[in-house]
Amino acid sequence: MTSLLDRNVVVLGGIGVGKSTAIQRFLGNEFTDRYQPTVKNTYNKKVAVGKVEYNLSIIDTAGQDETSLLDSSYVGAADVYVIAFSVTFRKSFEIAQVIRDKILDMSGTETVAMVLVGNKSDLSNERQISKSEAEQVAKSFACPYIETSAKENLNIDQVFVNSVKIANGARAGGAAESEDGTAQLSDKSSCILM
Amino acid sequence: MKVEDREVATTSAGTHAFPEHPEEEGEQIFGKALSEIMADGVIALPRPVRESIAFIRHHGLSTDGLFRRSPPSTSLRAAKTGYNRGQNVDLSLAGVHVAAVLLKVFFRELPTPVFSSGDGATAGSCSYDIVRSLPAAKKHQQPHNTEVDVARQMDTVRIRYVKEVILPALGKECRQLLCFVCALLNVVARNESANRMSSYNLAVVFAPNMARSSNPVDDVSMCGAGPEAATVGGVLQIMIQHFDQVFDVEIALALGGPQRVQNVDDVANEVLDVVDLMNSPITAANLSDTSKATSPGTADNKPTSPVELSKDADADRNSTEVDGSTS
Numbered sequence: 001m002t003s004l005l006d007r008n009v010v011v012l013g014g015i016g017v018g019k020s021t022a023i024q025r026f027l028g029n030e031f032t033d034r035y036q037p038t039v040k041n042t043y044n045k046k047v048a049v050g051k052v053e054y055n056l057s058i059i060d061t062a063g064q065d066e067t068s069l070l071d072s073s074y075v076g077a078a079d080v081y082v083i084a085f086s087v088t089f090r091k092s093f094e095i096a097q098v099i100r101d102k103i104l105d106m107s108g109t110e111t112v113a114m115v116l117v118g119n120k121s122d123l124s125n126e127r128q129i130s131k132s133e134a135e136q137v138a139k140s141f142a143c144p145y146i147e148t149s150a151k152e153n154l155n156i157d158q159v160f161v162n163s164v165k166i167a168n169g170a171r172a173g174g175a176a177e178s179e180d181g182t183a184q185l186s187d188k189s190s191c192i193l194m
Numbered sequence: 195m196k197v198e199d200r201e202v203a204t205t206s207a208g209t210h211a212f213p214e215h216p217e218e219e220g221e222q223i224f225g226k227a228l229s230e231i232m233a234d235g236v237i238a239l240p241r242p243v244r245e246s247i248a249f250i251r252h253h254g255l256s257t258d259g260l261f262r263r264s265p266p267s268t269s270l271r272a273a274k275t276g277y278n279r280g281q282n283v284d285l286s287l288a289g290v291h292v293a294a295v296l297l298k299v300f301f302r303e304l305p306t307p308v309f310s311s312g313d314g315a316t317a318g319s320c321s322y323d324i325v326r327s328l329p330a331a332k333k334h335q336q337p338h339n340t341e342v343d344v345a346r347q348m349d350t351v352r353i354r355y356v357k358e359v360i361l362p363a364l365g366k367e368c369r370q371l372l373c374f375v376c377a378l379l380n381v382v383a384r385n386e387s388a389n390r391m392s393s394y395n396l397a398v399v400f401a402p403n404m405a406r407s408s409n410p411v412d413d414v415s416m417c418g419a420g421p422e423a424a425t426v427g428g429v430l431q432i433m434i435q436h437f438d439q440v441f442d443v444e445i446a447l448a449l450g451g452p453q454r455v456q457n458v459d460d461v462a463n464e465v466l467d468v469v470d471l472m473n474s475p476i477t478a479a480n481l482s483d484t485s486k487a488t489s490p491g492t493a494d495n496k497p498t499s500p501v502e503l504s505k506d507a508d509a510d511r512n513s514t515e516v517d518g519s520t521s
Binding site: 016038039040062073 | 259262263264390394395398399401402410411414415417418419427
């Protein structure tokens, strides 16, 4: 059942940062500002990266503190993490870093295959995290940083395409995947912060 | 919090805490069995529970994301430590989200989870198998009826299942505790336009604290909500939405007899008035000045005698509180 082209993406982040909304966007659905917490949902979508089509399994998780205990069940299943925060809410940025630490603790590895994602970039008036600050943290995590707006459908696809590249890099034991020439991720510490 | 902390006399940052008369509740509350901290079958709510309920009711109903958002972990830890040591905790300093999360933590740390897998390791919990048999709304059941009718009938079936199958699987202390907490959640959900927390949202954020087994994947699968969900979240949503029907036995016990429930318009708020009574200054006066942390609130029409948290409490209320009814 599992194919070499399956990639599991686990989307984590504090509450209300827009994890579910971003995923819905990626799945081709309309933006809603519906206020509804998530328990856990899994979605599947095919994504072409270069000439290869991957079967993406996207796991949407709860942002509440008490459910984070359940994170342990994701570790091992995930090829790559998308760790999201809201650029309008500093605490969510701190939570993103705590989440990464927790994954490190649980996995016992030194690096996390992840993408760091700063969502809600459309709310420029309310911004609390500058792009350069987030980029700096992403650099220290050796992962990509992508700024998104689920509302305006900005860069959402890029998050998941990058996730696949990171996952490929991690699977290859740190070697860059060269099938599309852009995944030059030379070590498996690569991550994308959303 | 560790029991070893009990010897430490210093107060924690973030709480206005000072030594208080030792209460019967002892110094450890979180993580203790309900049978130890709630007098047998009687409405003796643990102090963090009754104070948090009252505080949220009087100060938090329009707080956005109530029960969803998290407080700073330092404030939460300080408040929890305060309660575990039997100290006064000023929730108005700690904030509404601390009070809300204290309630969630209280459930999360119960040695016997409210719901669990029925593998024997967790006797006293309602098993997931029982929850999974919760009838689900099926739209095509009676095609000649309107959808509204069908939904209403399904509600009735689901309410009865929760009341007649799920609640009896729980200990009576647990049922009574759920009654008080769901009274609050019912009132919170009625303020959804201000706080954005519908009964669905409340069920989803509360369920993970009540569903705990050795299998975390199982636990997550039990936490969704909605009219078709045969899950802990689905059960909770029914308990919140149809509070007065699901808990009619527990409500009668809380209010002091079935006759006290008659002619009450707003049962949930009436039950919450009882929580105010438990926190009332008269009771607290015997113990030192604990009234500051709580809200005397809306118990004006109530008898001012303290709620006697003894086994005779029910009988007492039957005879003495009938005249004090607000109706």
